[in-house]
Amino acid sequence: MDDGTRHIRFADGSEGYASAGLSDEEILFEHEYQNNCPDFDEDAIFQDFISGLTAQEKYDYENNIKREKIESNEEYEYGCFASVPEQNVIDNRDGTTTIEEYESTVFITANGDVIFLHQLDEMIKFYNEHKETTEKIITQKKECDEAYEKLLRNEELYNTEQVTFICAYITYTMQGFMESHELDKLHLNARMWTKTPLAEFNAVKLRKKHQLSKEDLKHLGYNIGKFLRLKGPVIATFVKTVFYEPFSNLQIQSINSKLTDTNPDKDKIPLLSREQMDALFEHFKRYKTINLKVVENKGKSKK
Numbered sequence: 295m296d297d298g299t300r301h302i303r304f305a306d307g308s309e310g311y312a313s314a315g316l317s318d319e320e321i322l323f324e325h326e327y328q329n330n331c332p333d334f335d336e337d338a339i340f341q342d343f344i345s346g347l348t349a350q351e352k353y354d355y356e357n358n359i360k361r362e363k364i365e366s367n368e369e370y371e372y373g374c375f376a377s378v379p380e381q382n383v384i385d386n387r388d389g390t391t392t393i394e395e396y397e398s399t400v401f402i403t404a405n406g407d408v409i410f411l412h413q414l415d416e417m418i419k420f421y422n423e424h425k426e427t428t429e430k431i432i433t434q435k436k437e438c439d440e441a442y443e444k445l446l447r448n449e450e451l452y453n454t455e456q457v458t459f460i461c462a463y464i465t466y467t468m469q470g471f472m473e474s475h476e477l478d479k480l481h482l483n484a485r486m487w488t489k490t491p492l493a494e495f496n497a498v499k500l501r502k503k504h505q506l507s508k509e510d511l512k513h514l515g516y517n518i519g520k521f522l523r524l525k526g527p528v529i530a531t532f533v534k535t536v537f538y539e540p541f542s543n544l545q546i547q548s549i550n551s552k553l554t555d556t557n558p559d560k561d562k563i564p565l566l567s568r569e570q571m572d573a574l575f576e577h578f579k580r581y582k583t584i585n586l587k588v589v590e591n592k593g594k595s596k597k
Contacts, residue, residue: 313543324548342525343492373403453488459578460484460518466584467514467563471504483536484518491528497538508544509555510563511537516553517563521571526550 295301298314304325312321347355354361382394401409409417461481469477476498486493500506512533519529530550534541541549556565566574570589577588 316543320544324544340492343528373401375399376402378408455579456575457485457488459575460488460521462578462582463518463574463584464514471500471506472498473501476500480536483532487518487532488522491522491524492531495532495535498536499539500537506562507557507560508540509552509557510561511540512549512553512555513561513563513565517566517571520566520568521575523568526553529553 300312300314300321301309302312302321303309306329308325310325316324344352344355353359376399377397378400380396380398384392384394386392399411401411401414403409461484464480464484465477468480472480479496479498483493483495483498486495515529515533515536519532527546527550530546530553533549533553534544534546554565564586566589573589574584574586577583577585
């Protein structure tokens with residue numbers, strides 16, 4: 295047809311249309327897949343993502359809640375004494391009610407907990423009777439708190455290094471095939487992917503004469519997705535959404551089924567295993583460079 299679209303009659307008598315750019319092999323594969331495979335349930339991908347969340351993460355996701363840790367602005371580091379109103383309600387025999395109002399002195403901790411004086415007396419008494427044990431418990435709690443804070447700092451550092459590595463890998467791999475503003479969009483998509491496997495990604499465009507095959511683009515998505523420990527359907531969804539134009543006529547299940555197809559003589563982006571990406575990450579953390587030679591003989595990708 296004038297716009298390059300092809301009207302096709304298949305051997306089984308069915309007819310259809312195929313956009314320009316699809317090879318005969320791709321058209322036949324799509325036709326066979328549509329006839330022989332069950333419909334791909336995109337909801338299954340979403341449910342797979344939801345099932346991997348903790349109860350707290352699921353609640354936050356469903357209620358659009360974003361949690362942020364902020365520093366306390368308490369004026370008192372250890373707490374302070376204050377007065378609080380109290381009352382006794384007395385039911386009299388004549389049917390009337392008497393309310394006795396008074397104030398009690400309490401201790402308010404830096405966290406906002408209220409401790410009445412009689413409770414404070416009991417705590418002091420317990421501390422004096424079990425001073426050695428109490429001090430040991432306090433020391434252990436302090437050590438645990440410090441270890442937990444260190445773990446959080448390490449996790450935040452790891453996440454930052456992870457995102458930096460992925461963006462460096464994308465730049466190393468794709469800067470020759472995309473304009474700088476499109477490369478920035480791809481970086482943003484990758485950052486979103488590290489936090490939300492099924493985020494609302496933005497499609498990016500390649501240069502007109504980019505010379506990358508569909509397999510190359512699938513390899514890029516596969517390499518990053520496996521590094522992030524994501525499953526095939528989620529990776530295929532990312533590839534189709536981000537590189538929309540090359541994959542507009544392919545179904546997600548079709549992309550997923552051929553994620554690991556390779557042609558060593560023609561591939562410009564090599565397919566890497568999770569082990570190879572991890573090794574590349576370790577090398578990057580140490581030398582701040584992307585060097586594929588360090589993983590050539592390590593953990594070949596398994597289909």
